[in-house]
Amino acid sequence: MPTGQESGPPPARGHVCRGYRQPQEFVVRACEFLAEGLAAGERVLYAAPGAPEVLAAQLRAAGPIDEGLRSGAVQIASLDSTYTTGIVVDPAAQVRLYAAATEEALAAGYTGLRVAADATRLVRTPAQLDAFTRYEYLVDRYMATHPMSAMCGYDRGELGDDAVAQLACMHPRADEGSTPFHLHGHPRDDSAAALDGELDMVAHRLWPLALERADLRPAEGPVAIDARGLRFIDHRSLLAVADYAEDHDTTVVLRTSLSTPARVLELLNVTNVRVERV
Amino acid sequence: MNTAQRGYDHAAIRYASDAELLAVVVPFLNAGLTAGEPTIVSLEPDRAELVRAALPASAGTHFLATGDLYARPAAAIKSYRDLMTGLVADGASGIRIVGEVPGAAIDTSWDWWARYEAAVNHAYDEFPLRSMCAYDSRTTPPHVLEDVARTHPFLATPGGGHHPNADYVDPLTFLTGPRPMTPSPIQRTAPLLELTDPHPSAARRAVLDADKTGLPAAEIENLVLAVSEIVTNALRHGRPPVHLRIWADTEHMVVTVHDAGPGPDDPFAGLLPADRHVGGRGLWITHQICTHVALHRDDTGFTVRLTAGLPSLGVRSPYE
Numbered sequence: 001m002p003t004g005q006e007s008g009p010p011p012a013r014g015h016v017c018r019g020y021r022q023p024q025e026f027v028v029r030a031c032e033f034l035a036e037g038l039a040a041g042e043r044v045l046y047a048a049p050g051a052p053e054v055l056a057a058q059l060r061a062a063g064p065i066d067e068g069l070r071s072g073a074v075q076i077a078s079l080d081s082t083y084t085t086g087i088v089v090d091p092a093a094q095v096r097l098y099a100a101a102t103e104e105a106l107a108a109g110y111t112g113l114r115v116a117a118d119a120t121r122l123v124r125t126p127a128q129l130d131a132f133t134r135y136e137y138l139v140d141r142y143m144a145t146h147p148m149s150a151m152c153g154y155d156r157g158e159l160g161d162d163a164v165a166q167l168a169c170m171h172p173r174a175d176e177g178s179t180p181f182h183l184h185g186h187p188r189d190d191s192a193a194a195l196d197g198e199l200d201m202v203a204h205r206l207w208p209l210a211l212e213r214a215d216l217r218p219a220e221g222p223v224a225i226d227a228r229g230l231r232f233i234d235h236r237s238l239l240a241v242a243d244y245a246e247d248h249d250t251t252v253v254l255r256t257s258l259s260t261p262a263r264v265l266e267l268l269n270v271t272n273v274r275v276e277r278v
Numbered sequence: 279m280n281t282a283q284r285g286y287d288h289a290a291i292r293y294a295s296d297a298e299l300l301a302v303v304v305p306f307l308n309a310g311l312t313a314g315e316p317t318i319v320s321l322e323p324d325r326a327e328l329v330r331a332a333l334p335a336s337a338g339t340h341f342l343a344t345g346d347l348y349a350r351p352a353a354a355i356k357s358y359r360d361l362m363t364g365l366v367a368d369g370a371s372g373i374r375i376v377g378e379v380p381g382a383a384i385d386t387s388w389d390w391w392a393r394y395e396a397a398v399n400h401a402y403d404e405f406p407l408r409s410m411c412a413y414d415s416r417t418t419p420p421h422v423l424e425d426v427a428r429t430h431p432f433l434a435t436p437g438g439g440h441h442p443n444a445d446y447v448d449p450l451t452f453l454t455g456p457r458p459m460t461p462s463p464i465q466r467t468a469p470l471l472e473l474t475d476p477h478p479s480a481a482r483r484a485v486l487d488a489d490k491t492g493l494p495a496a497e498i499e500n501l502v503l504a505v506s507e508i509v510t511n512a513l514r515h516g517r518p519p520v521h522l523r524i525w526a527d528t529e530h531m532v533v534t535v536h537d538a539g540p541g542p543d544d545p546f547a548g549l550l551p552a553d554r555h556v557g558g559r560g561l562w563i564t565h566q567i568c569t570h571v572a573l574h575r576d577d578t579g580f581t582v583r584l585t586a587g588l589p590s591l592g593v594r595s596p597y598e
Contacts, residue, residue, distance in 0.1 A: 201513065235559055236560075260500060267356075268563075
């Protein structure tokens with residue numbers, strides 16, 4: 001698969017998407033992820049559907065967490081109390097909630113906040129999915145500059161591969177094969193966003209959606225995308241960037257090492273997308 | 279003759295001596311200069327100098343290098359169209375061009391230049407253009423001269439002769455008719471790689487894996503893009519199965535993409551940009567970035583052959 005396993009830049013902490021077939025797959029990986037956080041002095045939060053006792057039992061299977069539960073290093077949230085089930089998430093409000101939780105963890109002496117959340121039931125309707133993909137990008141930007149990290153679990157069987165791809169592409173990392181590209185908030189420079197992977201016919205529907213959902217508009221000037229991790233882009237995907245630029249009355253700058261995008265844009269007389277070779 | 283009212287007047291010159299070439303070209307250019315029309319010459323260096331020396335010293339004729347202009351047919355069409363759009367915007371009511379397809383291009387890639395000669399009857403028709411395409415009847419292969427006869431509505435002869443050409447066929451007929459695709463010599467060997475119904479990413483990887491050329495990275499990147507675009511077209515618009523085959527040696531790389539469908543409806547596909555939703559842009563882009571693109575239809579379906587690097591000579595060069 002184009003993205004390769006665990007593709008993307010090595011973010012300091014991480015925001016990874018895990019699509020699973022069996023719930024236990026996610027539980028195992030979430031426990032590993034949270035154990036790393038505990039070892040690094042972080043406060044960890046496990047959020048999933050089910051009663052708190054059940055969730056605690058799941059974590060306990062992975063290691064001794066009772067001390068952490070008593071001290072507050074380990075927090076468990078039945079999904080219903082972390083998010084309000086059935087309603088469409090407000091992306092900015094949700095990020096504020098995690099920002100506050102991160103600040104709280106720091107104030108309590110932890111090195112940061114690490115979250116493992118099975119968010120399947122929050123993306124069941126198209127409206128929920130749309131809002132949550134926007135949230136995933138927004139919270140990724142927060143994580144790029146704050147000591148928060150997250151593993152997001154989604155049930156492939158229940159949601160379908162297409163919905164999981166829409167979510168996975170807004171993370172800097174995801175399971176191999178779940179998305180052909182990543183549009184995320186961990187640029188290596190002052191760009192508004194970062195783009196990794198490959199953009200071809202597999203992404204022809206997904207890519208314009210992702211661009212729109214990332215809502216890249218900066219305060220002023222062109223929208224720069226750090227595309228150092230972009231390994232291929234076809235002409236249709238470039239035209240999708242031009243459409244985005246036109247719809248938002250802006251110019252997009254792709255920072256890439258590839259030589260073909262500039263040539264194709266020139267051939268197609270596209271002037272609202274520029275390439276900076278890096 | 280009032281050029282502005284005629285649309286595109288596309289004539290061939292078949293000359294057998296320098297004197298004969300000059301006897302056609304010089305009066306034609308001088309008449310344009312007298313009428314205040316922009317005059318443009320794009321001939322290979324020896325003949326360009328010949329024409330330059332035969333024109334008045336003060337002549338404002340523009341001489342353009344053939345190497346840049348005639349690198350690829352689709353690029354030539356774009357360059358000439360951009361040039362003429364600018365001239366008309368600046369007030370030109372007539373434009374005169376004398377050009378020639380370089381000998382090396384005739385030898386290595388005549389098939390797409392034949393398509394060019396047919397397509398420009400359509401592609402330049404909106405301009406007040408009179409042009410003459412020069413072919414040396416002593417050195418141009420007979421099959422090329424046959425195509426020249428079928429793609430030029432007029433023949434220009436010494437002393438201002440300008441005759442309707444009875445052999446001319448309209449571009450749609452020419453472009454949709456059966457045309458042979460001469461195999462590149464390397465295609466007589468077994469392909470290095472063959473894939474059936476490859477995903478575009480697998481096709482791209484296959485090109486990189488098979489690359490044993492010493493070509494610059496940018497040229498291989500262009501081929502990778504072209505292959506990806508053509509495989510995408512085959513999967514989206516063609517009919518399965520899609521077969522990808524790759525040949526390479528140290529100097530060039532040849533990739534064929536075959537599907538079982540009839541190919542694009544648009545006879546100008548590849549030479550002129552098409553609407554973005556019908557797959558024509560991808561084909562047009564490949565025509566702009568590959569060394570050579572050949573299209574072929576037969577009973578089994580539609581084949582696009584893409585080449586990076588110098589294609590081997592399909593016929594012996596008369597210039598050798």
